[in-house]
Ligand SMILES: C[S@@+](CC[C@H](N)C(=O)[O-])C[C@H]1O[C@@H](n2cnc3c(N)ncnc32)[C@H](O)[C@@H]1O
Ligand SMILES: Nc1nc2[nH]cc(C(=O)O)c2c(=O)[nH]1
Ligand code: SF4
């Protein structure tokens with residue numbers, strides 16, 4: 001009965017309070033839970049320490065003791081719920097890594113949490129996994145970030161038609177495409193047409209881990225959003241705290 005979590009300091013799981021920095025609920029106060037493991041491997045992933053357990057990203061480099069051979073911190077679901085509740089926020093963002101890989105444990109954790117108080121739950125996902133019915137019943141919003149070819153993932157792993165169909169039909173799913181060049185936006189438009197993703201639920205977000213990169217790219221992203229009827233989202237936390245863990 002455990003969840004694999006990312007760690008921030010030895011023995012301490014990555015649970016933190018911050019304003020939602022991206023997407024449809026940008027600016028709202030939240031508590032974040034960051035899980036380990038991913039089924040993809042984006043070349044520009046800003047949280048590769050949650051899944052790439054080798055070299056400089058080895059989480060045990062910091063002297064953390066792990067319970068498992070694959071170097072993940074595992075945590076009892078009830079204890080995770082209590083740690084989340086201690087932050088005193090009412091909106092929870094579950095991210096990773098890819099949180100939908102641990103759906104059964106998340107359902108159990110959320111049931112512990114809902115016994116402690118009322119919560120609105122958002123899940124950040126790469127959109128390649130269909131959520132279980134049990135999880136969907138407990139989650140209010142999905143922030144879905146399907147991965148384009150510039151992420152370096154094989155397309156047949158990153159783009160799963162059955163999962164995109166689920167999210168396209170789910171009114172509380174917002175699509176948040178990471179783009180680095182105008183060509184990436186052409187790819188977004190082709191995916192949206194192929195999988196019936198509604199333009200009014202699509203956000204474009206610059207790839208970038210520093211304010212200068214984000215600002216430079218947002219200039220042309222804004223123009224393309226106007227042309228295509230998409231929304232643009234900044235990455236608020238990068239402006240507030242830089243590319244820092246736990247913010
Ligand atoms: C680290 S991911 C975790 C959730 C899930 N695996 C996903 O990809 O959506 C959280 C968000 O950060 C975005 N992201 C990761 N690295 C980024 C980067 N270098 N620049 C911009 N966005 C990035 C992802 O696309 C996703 O929207
Ligand atoms: N402040 C803040 N907002 C976020 N929204 C999505 C995040 C993520 O890493 O999934 C994130 C994050 O890491 N920090
Ligand atoms: S899918 Fe998300 S967590 Fe996984 S590698 Fe890509 S950005 Fe990182």
Ligand SMILES: [Mg+2]
Nearest residue numbers: 046047095237
């Ligand atoms: Mg992030």
